[in-house]
Amino acid sequence: MASATTEEHVGVRHVDENILSSVNLKQDDNFDEYIVLIVGINDNQHLFENLPMMISRDRIQSFDDIARSVEFIHSQSNINIFLIISGTLGQKHALEFICETQVIGLYIYCMDETEHTTWAKEVEKIRCIVSNPTKLIIQLHRDIKKLSGRWPFDEKSFEKASTDTSQWYHLFLLVICYRSESIKLSYQNMFKECREYYQNNYSILKQIDEFAQTYKPTNAIYEYTRDTFLYRIVNHALRTQNMKLITVFSPFIRDLHSQIYDYHRIYYRSNNQFIRSVYRGQNLSPEQLNHLISIWKSNTSIITLTTFGSTTVDPDVALDFVPLEDGLTACLFEIIITDSYNDYMKMMTRHVQVFANIASLSAFPREQEVLFSLVTHFRIQHIAYRENRSDRPWVLITLELVTGALNGRRFSDYDIIDQIEKVEDPQIYTAIIDMLVKNTEDEVKFNNTNWSIWWNNLSRRWATAIGNQQPLNLIFYDCFTNNKYWSRKAIDMHKTLLRSIPALESNRSSFSNLLHESRRPPRPIRTTTGERRSIPEDRVEEVLESALVTYLL
Template sequence: MSSNDSTLVTSKDPSVMDTNILTRLITSDSSSSSFSDKTKNASTSPAVNVTAAVATTVNNDPALSQFVRRRFQNIILIWLDSNIDETKEYFKNALRRLRRVVASVTIFTDSQECLNFISEIKQEKIFMIVSGSLGQYIVPAINAWPQLDSIYIFCREPALHKQWSKMILKVKGIYDSIRQICEALQIDRETCDRSMIPITFCGIDPSFIYVQLLKEALLQIEDDDTKSLKEFIEYCRLRDDISKREINKIERKYQSHTPTSWYISSYFMYSMLNRSVQLMDVEVIGKMNFFFRHLYKEIELLHREQQQQQQQLSTKTPPARFRVFRGQGLSLENFEKMKKTEGGLLSVNNFLSASRNSKTSFHNYAYPATRHPDLVGILFVITIDPKICATSSIHFADVKPVGQNEVGEEILFSTHTIFRIDRIKRIHDEHTDRLWQVNLTPIGDGNHDMNTLTLRLRQELTWKMGWSRVSEILMRMGEPLKAEHLCKIELDKASSSQERADCNNQLGKLYAETGKYSRALSSYKQALQISMEILPTNHFHLADAYSAIGMIYFQMGEHSKALSSLKRSIDIQNRALITDDIKLVDSYDNIGMVYFQMGNYSKALSSFQRSLEIQKIGLPPNHLVLASSYTRIGNVYAKMNEHSEALSSFKKVLEIQKIGLPSKHPDFAETYKNIGAMYKNMGMLSKAVRSQERALQIKSKILSSNHQGLIVS
């Protein structure tokens, strides 16, 4: 490097560009032309104001819009260099080598455009190749950006940039060849992917149970595999961050190899599936569900076969417990959750690979993660008891890559395996305090505390099938936009009138729950119109449709239209000879609520009482649903100033609650409050005071308990 180049490196002027970034590209097939042929004149390179560039965010820049698109990998590799010439052979060789590691490489010659692009990225991790003299100004300014994961300084003389770069943890090294960068990228890419595998913690993450139900729903969807594979290939060909060579290989040879082989050998299949589950990307999940299902079933089959082989080899003594290992980075947020859940459960919401080799897991994956400022290095030590696994839903298998005949050291656990966190302990190291060992034990679905609740939620969803069930689960997980997107995808694909009606019904329910009542009304009406063309006039689906439309009108304040639709629902049910079915309960309750809001309390009372009569036929006398009905009836009597009748209803509520609820349940407070109000209206002040005091005691205990819970946590 010339003396002039040295001046550029030490200059404090951030507008100075490095004219020698591509001094030497060492590739296996690079040409021997001189460096002067490989660079552009520095005067043609745009200057960059780092402060302005960092502060600028582009929202509607046409130049940027080409980059903002759906991505299928966790990593975006960008290469910033003002002297890149994409027509030169040496650059094409370098790009080919990089794309063997990361399929999509985004090139920038303009620094401000590059920084604007980085600022737009929210979910992916950025890996950045940048020159030394340009990097020394840009990197410190953007180092704290969370989306920026790894930085590779590319220059001819690494010694010139050691001083400033060693202070920045995200700088992985200083390199003078693309080959070296590719080797580092390979390791860092896998470290990044491992750290982003989705994990939920029981008792902390509300979605813990729902992700298990989501897995079940996806596995129950049976599609035409040949058609699904073809659609998947066509879908992938439209993307530019997937290797065309990989796509062609899967198209030709998918049936010739096992799903587990593809998962551990094809980076884009592995990354695309993991990322879609991590982000709940319903479009990609839909395209890959055939592979998700194939992979799950193969692990299940391999597990049974390998377990039988072990039993045959050890006929005298049962197979001994053994340990496998997984090294990875864990975000600081997830690590804090894990510490709070020690002794409890976690769910790995994807297929999880582990190794029989503890040293490889530690040195290749756990320890390197500590160099990342946002990660904790974790060595998972997983103890497997074959005896327990043989009688439970725990599935894992030894797997091998495509083209390898012998099974290697890798173990693949089936998706959404639940583990108990047995112990968390620090691994002492003089260079870092962010290195931990976490002992896990896999447990079966039927062996943990959440089984009862999971069973109840599963039963609530049995009336929905296929993608409608997936959409419903997404709604319950608080993902309405993804549920809506899935419904629209399925509506576009619907091939029958019944499917179109079901999709519109699901959209209507989704819009109703998110307060988009005009859209809900439109979807429900479309579903009703389709259903009327294909169903008999007394079919219960039509009754459900009118009931749904009636409740939308109710929410919109159009009470007369609400009553009209709800009464049509009841008429259809009566014509279908459904006179005491539990379905009528909702209809009468809904009509009662409309009359109540209209101030027509006598008709509201009549509807609520009819609902109660039906419930008494089909439910035990102390069922908590009856308590809700008595509460509604009590409220109507209170509005009608019939305080003794209201008091009688509220006392019945209390009797049912004493049998069906724990003594500190908050519903007791509301019931005692209602009873106290009636005593007050009847002039029985001493009884009113006692009831109100009881309500306050229960509320204070609840508040105290919640406060203590906050202190403990």
């Protein structure tokens, strides 16, 4: 790969001091993982002096060599990269950089804008072509700020609902949102995480201390809608899909979901479901819009929201959030809530996906906000995209709220939630979270695993296991037929359950007696936590052969 030669920017190119004072992101850090990467720029250090006045110095990386720049990009995972490159190098290497998924914006910083405009028009992800550093800083500030929006649109905010890997993450979110009331989790780890991140920001540390002293779960919606560190942190955690980080913030996530759920239930118990459509205004990059169009044109156009989604009943309010910007497409999301959907929800005693009009609870009631909770499903009905938008400068994207994604299995999200809410043993709940998290720690291994086998096993065993009151974590462990670690944990749990049967324990030295005892009708047993369980009749001999023979004999 070619080496870079730095492009000289002759003359004094200072950034307007008034602009610098207004774009400081360090005092209002949006908690997103991003890096500003500078490649092949030599402007007598003016850019390097000005950028740290907007963002922390540790978020800035600089290279003169293209190969080292690419190597650095490859070393980063789950990091958004804003790449500033000289005009000469951009013309030669822009196509290499835009292929990197971590690079979400390319900024051409040159001496002659006209010279580089022609070739740059054909390159996606280029956010601006500028010779003026003030304009560069302003554009960069806008793009970084967008990461902290309440409903950012990217591949991790919306997912195709039908993939086995996305279903694993959705299962994790359901476990977080529907944790039993009897299992209490501490908020201290969440406060600790916030304080560590903002350790040098005394104004936000003060906010965190006040929040820790005054927060009540019944105020979750109000706290989320305030313009503070909280919604930025929660959105950041959900967008990264880092399960360890999400688990830290899970006490608040559950509080927010539960409050939305309560108001959603009240709404559907009334006789007036007056919300027929809600709106969301947002600027989309060409990549984001194309991603949405590709899902719309696919066989399965159902998408699942994996963050909290802010909308409004007033389209004019929604459009106020989408100022026209070069390189972005202004979009108005219209979400339709049909009569058939309302009728279905009114019949249900339990709701899986929920939303609520939170205007009376919001810190900004004039926004007339309707807030959607996690794992909400939408069908993309239409995208009215036109190249010529002279009469209407925005694109209308119509979504329909649907009851869920069909998975062809013998259980539904309702069944999963019902069992999650019945888990009252903190050890079992923690074990389930641990199982979900551990399987995603190795991203390559996770993506290469055939998860359809696990889901099919769960589908086959669900009714029998639930009917025999097996612990939920054991049901999940039993589905790992090709994973020695989780199969071993399943065997160990079965051994513990079997040993609690006196007749089996007293005959452990005799395999023939064990088999004789195992052929008796299943009997209720007690786990180490005192819960009554029974051994599935069609599984006892299999379990004895796989567990007791290898361990007891």
